[in-house]
Amino acid sequence: MTIRVDPENNEPRALFDLAGFNGQRVLEIGCGDGRLTWRYADKAGHVIAIDAFAESIARAKENISGELKDRVEFRHIAFEDFAAASESSTFDRAILSWSL
Amino acid sequence: MVHALEEIQRLLKPDGCLIDIHPFPEERLIGAYQGGRVLFTESVPVPAHDYKVISQAEDALAQVVQRGLFVVERNSEFNLPIYGSSVTELRDFRAKIGAYDDSPKDDAVEAQRTVLYARVEEIMQAAGDGAEVAYHERARITRMNPNARKEELI
Numbered sequence A: 001m002t003i004r005v006d007p008e009n010n011e012p013r014a015l016f017d018l019a020g021f022n023g024q025r026v027l028e029i030g031c032g033d034g035r036l037t038w039r040y041a042d043k044a045g046h047v048i049a050i051d052a053f054a055e056s057i058a059r060a061k062e063n064i065s066g067e068l069k070d071r072v073e074f075r076h077i078a079f080e081d082f083a084a085a086s087e088s089s090t091f092d093r094a095i096l097s098w099s100l
Numbered sequence B: 001m002v003h004a005l006e007e008i009q010r011l012l013k014p015d016g017c018l019i020d021i022h023p024f025p026e027e028r029l030i031g032a033y034q035g036g037r038v039l040f041t042e043s044v045p046v047p048a049h050d051y052k053v054i055s056q057a058e059d060a061l062a063q064v065v066q067r068g069l070f071v072v073e074r075n076s077e078f079n080l081p082i083y084g085s086s087v088t089e090l091r092d093f094r095a096k097i098g099a100y101d102d103s104p105k106d107d108a109v110e111a112q113r114t115v116l117y118a119r120v121e122e123i124m125q126a127a128g129d130g131a132e133v134a135y136h137e138r139a140r141i142t143r144m145n146p147n148a149r150k151e152e153l154i
Helices: A010-017 A055-063 A077-085 B001-010 B048-066 B085-099 B107-127
Strands: A025-029 A047-050 A070-077 A091-097 B013-033 B037-043 B069-084 B132-144
Touching: A010 A091, A010 B069, A025 B001, A047 A055, A047 A077, A055 A070, A070 B048, A077 B001, A077 B085, A091 B001, B001 B013, B001 B132, B013 B048, B013 B069, B013 B107, B037 B107, B048 B132, B069 B085, B085 B107, B085 B132, B107 B132
Parallel strands: A025 A047, A025 A091, A047 A070, A091 B013
Antiparallel strands: B013 B037, B013 B132, B069 B132
């Protein structure tokens, strides 16, 4: 048996209960290897998913499917640096994913 | 943490929202199961450092709400389980995803965990085929809407 994380989909169910993602511009902070990103990215308009740890981002990039490549950007960057280089009022959704 | 939340408020569109997901450290469980039957469950000892970090995060969230940067619209809780076929497999996986955790080691808690994990492994081996182990973490998810920024109100 391999590891199964949240096979009951408790986390995405709780997420979708609080916010819609259809066509939304999303910033996910602390995306890790993209575990949560994959659950909503197909609905979003565009996703920037960042993490300060290079290995996590490398794993996320390895696992990205072809159809999401144009829609999801995984970036190895600390939030402070990302924010400093970003314009105001850019995102419809920000997700702090187990990372505050 | 407060500065990060201030920056998130700036990056969000006025009609956007922040979704914060963070765990309850006191509600971590490990369990052994077989064919839908619960063989064993027990709380996993948690280092004091984890309580401190979560407390700081909750303080930061409360502070930005108090300052009027965000309004809490709604929240809920959920259980995030991770299943494995052995305690070793589960521990290896958790070590991999937590490899970047630079929090100080708590030897007393580690020793308690080692005893607990050995007990779970024994129970699983005694149960035989089809037994699995699960680590459960409870989390709170909160939707917070940004309040209009001061410069937009002028």
